[in-house]
Amino acid sequence: xxxxxxKGQQMPASPIRKLVPYADGAKKxxxxxxxxxxxxPDLETPKQFWDKLAHLDMKVLEYCPSNGFASxxxxxxxxxxRLDIKVDPSNFIITNxxxxxxxxxxxxxxxxxxxxxxxxxxxxxxxxxxTTSHITVKPISCSIENxxxxxxxxxxxxxxxxxxxxxxxxxxxxxTGYLYSxxxxxxxxxxxxxxDLYLFVDEVYREFVYGDxxxxxxxxxxxxxxxxxxxxxISKRFSACGARIGALVTRNQDILAxxxxxxxxxxxxxxxxxxxxxxxxxxxxxxxxxxxxxxxxRRDLMVSLLNNIPGVKCPTPGGAFYAVAQLPVDDADAFCQxxxxxxxxxxxxxxxxxxxxxxxTKGSGRNEVRLAYVLNxxxxxxxxxxxxQGIKEYQQKSANVINLKTQTV
Amino acid sequence: xxxxxxKGQQMPASPIRKLVPYADGAKKxxxxxxxxxxxxPDLETPKQFWDKLAHLDMKVLEYCPSNGFASxxxxxxxxxxRLDIKVDPSNFIITNxxxxxxxxxxxxxxxxxxxxxxxxxxxxxxxxxxTTSHITVKPISCSIENxxxxxxxxxxxxxxxxxxxxxxxxxxxxxTGYLYSxxxxxxxxxxxxxxDLYLFVDEVYREFVYGDxxxxxxxxxxxxxxxxxxxxxISKRFSACGARIGALVTRNQDILAxxxxxxxxxxxxxxxxxxxxxxxxxxxxxxxxxxxxxxxxRRDLMVSLLNNIPGVKCPTPGGAFYAVAQLPVDDADAFCQxxxxxxxxxxxxxxxxxxxxxxxTKGSGRNEVRLAYVLNxxxxxxxxxxxxQGIKEYQQKSANVINLKTQTV
Numbered sequence: 001x002x003x004x005x006x007k008g009q010q011m012p013a014s015p016i017r018k019l020v021p022y023a024d025g026a027k028k029x030x031x032x033x034x035x036x037x038x039x040x041p042d043l044e045t046p047k048q049f050w051d052k053l054a055h056l057d058m059k060v061l062e063y064c065p066s067n068g069f070a071s072x073x074x075x076x077x078x079x080x081x082r083l084d085i086k087v088d089p090s091n092f093i094i095t096n097x098x099x100x101x102x103x104x105x106x107x108x109x110x111x112x113x114x115x116x117x118x119x120x121x122x123x124x125x126x127x128x129x130x131t132t133s134h135i136t137v138k139p140i141s142c143s144i145e146n147x148x149x150x151x152x153x154x155x156x157x158x159x160x161x162x163x164x165x166x167x168x169x170x171x172x173x174x175x176t177g178y179l180y181s182x183x184x185x186x187x188x189x190x191x192x193x194x195x196d197l198y199l200f201v202d203e204v205y206r207e208f209v210y211g212d213x214x215x216x217x218x219x220x221x222x223x224x225x226x227x228x229x230x231x232x233x234i235s236k237r238f239s240a241c242g243a244r245i246g247a248l249v250t251r252n253q254d255i256l257a258x259x260x261x262x263x264x265x266x267x268x269x270x271x272x273x274x275x276x277x278x279x280x281x282x283x284x285x286x287x288x289x290x291x292x293x294x295x296x297x298r299r300d301l302m303v304s305l306l307n308n309i310p311g312v313k314c315p316t317p318g319g320a321f322y323a324v325a326q327l328p329v330d331d332a333d334a335f336c337q338x339x340x341x342x343x344x345x346x347x348x349x350x351x352x353x354x355x356x357x358x359x360x361t362k363g364s365g366r367n368e369v370r371l372a373y374v375l376n377x378x379x380x381x382x383x384x385x386x387x388x389q390g391i392k393e394y395q396q397k398s399a400n401v402i403n404l405k406t407q408t409v
Numbered sequence: 410x411x412x413x414x415x416k417g418q419q420m421p422a423s424p425i426r427k428l429v430p431y432a433d434g435a436k437k438x439x440x441x442x443x444x445x446x447x448x449x450p451d452l453e454t455p456k457q458f459w460d461k462l463a464h465l466d467m468k469v470l471e472y473c474p475s476n477g478f479a480s481x482x483x484x485x486x487x488x489x490x491r492l493d494i495k496v497d498p499s500n501f502i503i504t505n506x507x508x509x510x511x512x513x514x515x516x517x518x519x520x521x522x523x524x525x526x527x528x529x530x531x532x533x534x535x536x537x538x539x540t541t542s543h544i545t546v547k548p549i550s551c552s553i554e555n556x557x558x559x560x561x562x563x564x565x566x567x568x569x570x571x572x573x574x575x576x577x578x579x580x581x582x583x584x585t586g587y588l589y590s591x592x593x594x595x596x597x598x599x600x601x602x603x604x605d606l607y608l609f610v611d612e613v614y615r616e617f618v619y620g621d622x623x624x625x626x627x628x629x630x631x632x633x634x635x636x637x638x639x640x641x642x643i644s645k646r647f648s649a650c651g652a653r654i655g656a657l658v659t660r661n662q663d664i665l666a667x668x669x670x671x672x673x674x675x676x677x678x679x680x681x682x683x684x685x686x687x688x689x690x691x692x693x694x695x696x697x698x699x700x701x702x703x704x705x706x707r708r709d710l711m712v713s714l715l716n717n718i719p720g721v722k723c724p725t726p727g728g729a730f731y732a733v734a735q736l737p738v739d740d741a742d743a744f745c746q747x748x749x750x751x752x753x754x755x756x757x758x759x760x761x762x763x764x765x766x767x768x769x770t771k772g773s774g775r776n777e778v779r780l781a782y783v784l785n786x787x788x789x790x791x792x793x794x795x796x797x798q799g800i801k802e803y804q805q806k807s808a809n810v811i812n813l814k815t816q817t818v
Contacts, residue, residue: 001635001661002574002607008517008667017475017673038472045470053462053681061454061651063447066426096505096653099675107541108417112521128674132516134543165411198411226410242470242680244505244653252410258417264426265537266508270679271651272462 011131015124015357015370022340023351032348033340034383036371039174039321041239043291048279049240056275064271066263068094068247072274075281076247083206085219091249093259094269098204098233098246099125105229105248106133108258109198114165116200117156121148121324121358121365123174123202138164139360144326144368147315148176150184156191166198167191172205172215175358175370176324177299177317179209182216189221192228199224202231204246205320207288210296213318225251234273236321238280243273295321298373298380305384306371309391321373324355324365328391332356332369335394345389348382420540424533424766424779431749432760441757442749443792445780448583448730450648452700457688458649465684473680475672477503477656481683484690485656492615494628500658502668503678507613507642507655508534514638514657515542517667518607523574525609526565530557530733530767530774532583532611547573548769553735553777556724557585559593565600575607576600581614581624584767584779585733586708586726588618591625598630601637608633611640613655614729616697619705622727634660643682645730647689652682704730707782707789714793715780718800730782733764733774737800741765741778744803754798757791 016038023033067073073089080087095101102125110116112134118126120139130137138159142148156167167188172179192199201218209215218228233246246269248259263269299316303323306314311328329335333354343349355368373380425447432442476482482498489496504510511534519525521543527535529548539546547568551557565576576597581588601608610627618624627637642655655678657668672678708725712732715723720737738744742763752758764777782789 002518002605004663004667005516005518005520007520008664008670011667011670011674013670014475014673020474040471042469044468049470050465050467053465056459056462058459059453060451061458061649062449063650065429066423096509096679097676100505103675107414109411109414111414111416112543125674125676128670132671132674134521196411240470241472242677244677244679254413255417258413258420261417261420261422261537262541264423265420265534265541266512267506267534268651268653270505270653270682272681272685273679276681 007131012124012127012357014128016353019336019340019351022337026340026344026349030347031344034348034350034375034379034386036373036375036383037351037353039236039372039374040241041236041321041374042376043239043294045239046280046283046287048283049238049276052276052279053272061271063268064274066268067260068092068269069271069274072278075278079281080249083217085217087219087249087251091251091256093248093256093263094274095246095248095263096269097235097244098202098231099129101231101233101246101248102126102200102202103129103132104259104262105200105231105255106130106135107262108255109229110135110165113163115161115163116166116168117159117164118168118360119151120360121175121355121368122360123170124357126168127360136163137360141361141364142176142178144313144315144324148173148178148324150180150187153187153191160195164195164197166200168200168202170202172208172317172319174205174320175322175353175355177320177322179213179215179318185216185218185221189224192224197227198229199227200229200231204231204233204236207237207292208295208321209319210292210299211318215319219249227252229255234277234280238277240273240277240280243277244270245273245277295373298377299323301377302371302373302380302384305381309384309388311391323371323373324368325371326368329367329394332367336369338394339390343390343393345386348386350383350387350390416540421533421536421766423537425762428745428749428760431746435749435753435758439756440753443757443759443784443788443795445782445784445792446760446762448645448781448783449650450645450730450783451785452648452703454648455689455692455696457692458647458685461685461688462681470680472677473683475677476669477501477678478680478683481687484687488690492626494626496628496658496660500660500665502657502665502672503683504655504657504672505678506644506653507611507640508538510640510642510655510657511535511609511611512538512541513668513671514609514640514664515539515544516671517664518638519544519574522572524570524572525575525577526568526573527577527769528560529769530584530764530777531769532579533766535577536769545572546769550770550773551585551587553722553724553733557582557587557733559589559596562596562600569604573604573606575609577609577611579611581617581726581728583614583729584731584762584764586729586731588622588624588727594625594627594630598633601633606636607638608636609638609640613640613642613645616646616701617704617730618728619701619708620727624728628658636661638664643686643689647686649682649686649689652686653679654682654686704782707786708732710786711780711782711789711793714790718793718797720800732780732782733777734780735777738776738803741776745778747803748799752799752802754795757795759792759796759799
């Protein structure tokens with residue numbers, strides 16, 4: 001029997017999805033599972049999307065152009081222009097979700113063995129896409145103590161070698177929820193220019209910014225047209241994750257030309273998601289305000305309930321809909337699995353993503369989890385109560401094991 | 410400005426899509442373009458598909474599982490079982506079109522620098538996916554003289570080295586339309602067992618088989634469960650190219666495990682195409698018979714008209730909806746571009762895919778084109794008349810140039 005590729009072996013399992021079999025097990029036993037492990041919003045996909053699908057006047061579901069329908073890219077660039085970001089439809093390549101946009105970006109810009117610097121904890125699949133492309137991830141540590149802010153410039157400069165090709169951030173951040181300020185982006189601009197680096201910014205959570213904070217797009221950094229690639233998607237913005245419609249946005253013509261060849265090889269992104277999704281760019285500020293208000297109140301609720309649990313620490317995120325919390329457990333991987341396998345409270349349990357998979361540095365984040373506040377207030381409250389109880393029982397159980405060991409000795 | 414990756418430079422442009430700007434130019438001048446360049450069927454996507462979309466009772470368009478909806482895989486495996494292919498839903502990973510299935514297969518099974526043997530002419534994007542994965546394509550030449558049949562086993566054995574990891578075929582073939590017989594597949598089985606190779610078979614055109622010929626699936630080769638991966642898709646079978654729903658089918662658990670990690674990294678395949686596509690597996694034999702009848706009559710028409718054009722040679726394909734024809738021109742790339750840029754007949758022209766892009770061997774297939782018979786009989790007749798006239802004018806033009814040169818000398 002022929003062997004599997006080394007890459008196939010090295011690919012990390014998704015920390016977001018690897019516990020799914022245990023969740024399925026819990027559900028089979030009749031336990032309700034609060035899913036805080038995955039950024040799957042519960043908000044309704046806007047009515048316009050479903051209306052469009054209900055009234056399609058089509059006979060053949062054809063391929064679309066490899067870079068997406070022209071009409072979709074037109075609407076998309078109008079949306080960008082309303083955000084005061086100057087782009088036109090030719091700056092977009094529409095992709096199978098933001099995932100493919102990031103993969104095309106990495107493959108177009110970075111050679112095998114070259115390096116990309118990414119603040120950690122980082123979106124776990126960045127590591128997967130780097131593995132796929134034989135690119136080396138150089139993690140730069142962010143600290144829970146200062147809410148996962150951008151590390152000092154000196155830390156970046158220590159990591160830069162002649163193999164460094166790019167810096168990649170997610171803004172606002174998945175998994176930490178940290179919102180990078182304009183000043184922080186200007187620091188990255190300086191680095192990109194000084195060392196001739198690409199700056200890749202995943203801005204899929206652009207609208208999910210709370211309080212008086214404002215999002216600043218990397219596409220508005222001056223003099224960086226040839227360095228910046230922005231990753232975008234309608235998944236979170238319009239609660240349309242299953243549409244699989246993302247985009248790579250750049251003014252660098254060479255990247256567009258290279259990425260277009262990868263795009264042509266896979267023929268085209270999904271047609272239906274674009275056809276129905278196009279209408280969503282007509283949604284007014286009301287829509288975004290409503291979404292923002294809902295998530296802000298969920299954030300406030302979840303973070304305050306988390307910090308009320310003895311031993312739990314969770315900084316308040318400025319954006320996105322995730323938070324990374326430190327738990328009073330040794331090994332969050334084991335704890336998250338135990339919560340699904342062996343625990344329930346009032347017939348329910350909580351599924352979280354162990355943060356270890358969001359770190360490229362082995363051994364980091366072992367007592368941290370990522371929580372996505374994608375449930376309504378009542379469910380979030382019940383989930384946090386469940387988590388508090390789970391931590392208590394887990395600690396008692398661990399103490400018993402230690403006692404037992406002590407007694408045996 | 411940072412440089413583009415070597416891979417980004419090396420990726421081949423799609424021979425199927427690279428002439429699109431010239432086609433757009435022709436259309437702008439008001440010329441009708443008969444598209445024989447791309448396998449985009451004109452047949453209607455079955456009514457069931459559109460009905461399902463018109464009556465969705467959904468609120469949130471969620472991610473689906475990374476290997477696809479369980480209900481979709483259930484229906485899909487029932488369809489396989491009806492074809493007497495023994496698989497169950499766990500043998501499938503649903504992908505973004507057949508393209509992603511092939512990419513996952515290559516990445517899961519073959520290391521960088523290892524080799525895959527592919528009969529040429531081959532589907533052009535096989536070369537792209539190999540480039541993406543740093544895999545070396547070892548082409549094995551098929552001859553137009555015997556209708557592009559499988560080359561002798563000795564030719565394969567000459568190519569096998571310690572780096573050879575797989576043989577990849579498309580059956581029935583894109584671009585040649587050649588249908589591999591069971592005997593030919595048994596030859597490949599022997600090779601796979603003797604040299605411990607994977608056998609990847611792209612069977613997306615499985616139902617498009619004409620006359621009394623029968624398709625034999627590689628999944629029914631005995632003792633080859635751990636070697637065979639089949640690539641599938643609903644694009645052609647149900648004229649649903651824009652759905653982007655493909656699949657990787659194998660009984661090899663290691664491949665499934667590795668491919669699942671690539672699948673998890675990109676989260677999920679499109680939900681809508683699966684939800685609407687599921688119903689299509691309920692279509693009865695009538696549907697397939699109707700499609701087959703239509704394509705068979707188109708094949709007969711196109712191939713006979715092609716062979717009537719002086720200097721044109723086109724073997725009769727046994728399946729799929731493509732044919733490779735030899736034209737009386739030196740350089741089919743230049744000729745196909747000229748047809749779009751400088752020629753029209755009765756206000757129309759023909760777009761074809763130059764075959765050079767379907768050969769991995771440089772310089773091969775220079776006087777060949779791939780034609781997809783995806784238009785109705787009237788359009789095909791008009792397109793062939795157009796092509797005949799185009800060849801005539803092109804030959805006269807070339808003769809004039811030669812005369813002119815002779816006179817100048």
